[in-house]
Amino acid sequence: MKVRVLVRLKPGILDVQGTSVKRALAGLGFDDVTDLRIGKVIEVDVNAATTAGARQRADEMCRQLLANPVLEDYTIE
């Protein structure tokens, strides 16, 4: 079963990469961009019988490795 994990910096934590990309977009004329934050997409294929089971495994993966709880939040799709 395919699980997609989105990892992003917690709100309020300065995203220096996002700020830099936003500035570059403004340089290309996209001065209508008011905010930009960069995260990660992790696609995991997991052997699981049910969606709930796959989701639970992905949640464990996030807690143990995929996300750093000090800095990041995650969502599972």
Added chain:
Amino acid sequence: MRFGVVVFPGTWSDCDFHYVISEALHQPVKYLWHRDRDLSGFDCVILPGGFSYGDYLRAGAVAGRSPVVDALPDFVARGGYVLGSCNGFQILCEARLLPGALMRNECLQYRCQSTQLRVENVETPFTRGMRAGQVLTMPISHGEGKYYAEPDTLAALRRNRQVVFRYATAEGQLTKAANPNGSLENIAGIINEDGTVLGLMPHPERAAERAMGGTDGLLIFQSLLGTLVEDGSFLKR
């Protein structure tokens, strides 16, 4: 004092640490592979700088879950000391042996330069040979060294005097300009509550011989050696 220098795929400061320990300090030292779990023959384990596992996912994330790091809590509980520098500090935070995390430098640049560090606590096994407020010179070399922790964690670090080094001017002032990576409160190095696990972004092993521009890094090792001689750990093990 028996030192173990951990080597992960992608570590780069392992040889420098090994050289300093054997040639400048004349202490026994061995390399440890990241798959080793048996740390029984060592008094101090070093996690050197570099890019363990390519720093994939996050700096130090994969190494923080490796067998050798997994063995560290038991090692520390038995009286061992752990020193993590640069990537080693990132690994200790990822393994939650130290609180907080290290993020991309605020300036977005990789910084390879000399820094001044103000010693904030001289009552640790790693700093007892230093003077309070002493300013040390040590190089840094990293792209992800901005120390971050939540306000509660920062308050606890201050309360327990766990901040050991802060980036400062040569006169010991904590200024924004002296902070090379945007670390909160100019934090360059912290220690665990028991004073047995130290993590710092600067490289003490690159400031250990006059020919390399200074020997302030040796003070960390000399403090540690003094600690072990005095409490008799040397003789017991």
